[in-house]
Amino acid sequence: MKIIHVEDHFDPTAGYQINELLYASKNFDDEVYLITSDDMSPFHKSVDLSLDKKFEKETGIKIVRLKSLFKLSARLILKNLTKTIQKINPDAVFMHGIADFKDLILLKQKQDFKIVRDCHMSWVAAKNKFRKPFYLFYKLTFANIINKTDKYNKIYALGNEELEYLHKIGIKDKKIDFLPHGFNDNIMYYDEKSRHKIRKKFNLKNNVVISYIGKLNESKRPDLIIDIINELDKKFINVYNISLLFIGPKDKNYMNLFNEKLNTLNFELKYRIEDSKPFQELRKYFSASDILIFPKQTTLSSIHAQVCGCPVIMENYKSNQERVINNDNLYPKDDFKKASEILKKIILNKEYIKDDNIENKFILSDREYKNQIKKLYKDLK
Template sequence: MTSFHKKVDKSIDDEFEKRTGSKIIRLKVVLKISKRVLLKGLFSTIDKLNPDIVFMHGIGDLKDLQLWLSKPSYILVRDCHMSWVASKNKFRHLYYLLFRIFFSRIINESEKYKVIYALGIEEYEYLKHLGLKDKKIDFLKHGYNSEIMRYDYKSRKSIRHSYSVNDNEVLISYIVKLNDNKRPDIIFDIIDNLGETFIKEYSVTLLFIGRSEQEYFEKLLEKKRKLRRI
């Protein structure tokens, strides 16, 4: 799979392997449905590695087909990071029904998936909606390592200097996809409700970083123009 929807640079893989002692294995996509992909030789590749435990990111995709196979020799865990705002698909109710029929029963009644981690309450609600029982769900909540992710005053100064934002002004950063599912344009509505006095007093600046769909980006720009007229 490509990294972050960009073309894979083999030299970056090589450098990472050399620096960390890890090995990167990239498999070809043989089937793609929406954003869900099936990788060629995924299960056989894992078997050859003979692991003790395997973590597979996400649930409700083509990797769940392995549930119809025999129980693996390794411990297999998955996680759920799905939010309701990202699951607004016109076929979602049919999808929930099919998942309950073909996958949830196997997950609930077997040890093929040792556990499915929910990253928060919303993700837990989504797993329950898929028909999974509490005995198969555990929490691995969003968080960070404070020794690695920490406040950096120099970085703050550098970013603000790059965008000509003073220390006493409000800078709000949004770092994720820009589309109708994530709806970052709602931030403009929130700022607008703060009122003209607040906006002018604190010179509110919004910084959007992420891959954007062109049609949605135009909508975002239109809201920006409206806010700037204040």
């Protein structure tokens, strides 16, 4: 089968759903393409064709980057998208995301190939002030076409909040199925050897390491971890030798705020700020960490962290309730006092001990991407 994935933005070193699906697809005998843009602004970097080539070699897929004709928020119109698809002549096209410019294909005649979409939009990420009139517009136009025709074979919700979003924009249940966020078990797993190596390198051998691994930007606000830490007392910090580790791409404007917040730490404690690492290397840093805190929104990294044996602390949203194994580790929005109590509880009860969290991988096994690829390809045939 010849399959095309279409994604507005793509970073070959990242660990998003698209990356993991493409890695998982190499286990199947299909010809796979990715059509994407040359816009790397969401990742705070520029296109590096050598990294594209490396990704192609590792996965066996072909990456095609197109110029964008128009950009609204993070949504793009890709130049010559339809012509590029027709030239490849696929059996199926997986257009990632929903309620974007790719929906314009619905205004054309039914294509000779199957089309599926997915929805990544959770309420915590839906911030546009025009969203309510947009929902109504979409429901009366594109959703009508989707529900009454087979131009889209299926739309996958990545979770229950995404399902609610699809309902809000007018998509009926008969067109919806689930393909949840997940992990690739030959990329993400507890790596004991790397844990010891990295902790030795960073001189964190006997520390309780609290980490944030992800984008350092205004949306994710990792600086709020400082507010959580400041709720603890100095004796507790010293007794458990607590240290902080931040890893990820940095937004230059946001880093001013981040560095100012670091200066407000109530204690002297060890911290490190590392540049982003290739996705294939991240398991080593999750494995080296004891506890992960993601203070804002939701992230696929919460699944990766748990697979590598780390408890995670996050805000209490439906999407996080689905992904976090222990919902007792979720705190009310902006309640950093509660978050610090959760952190203290995890440390006192030694809930971060790797041997006790080894079953996380099996608890989350239905999210493993090779299983999801099997489901996807079955739907496409």
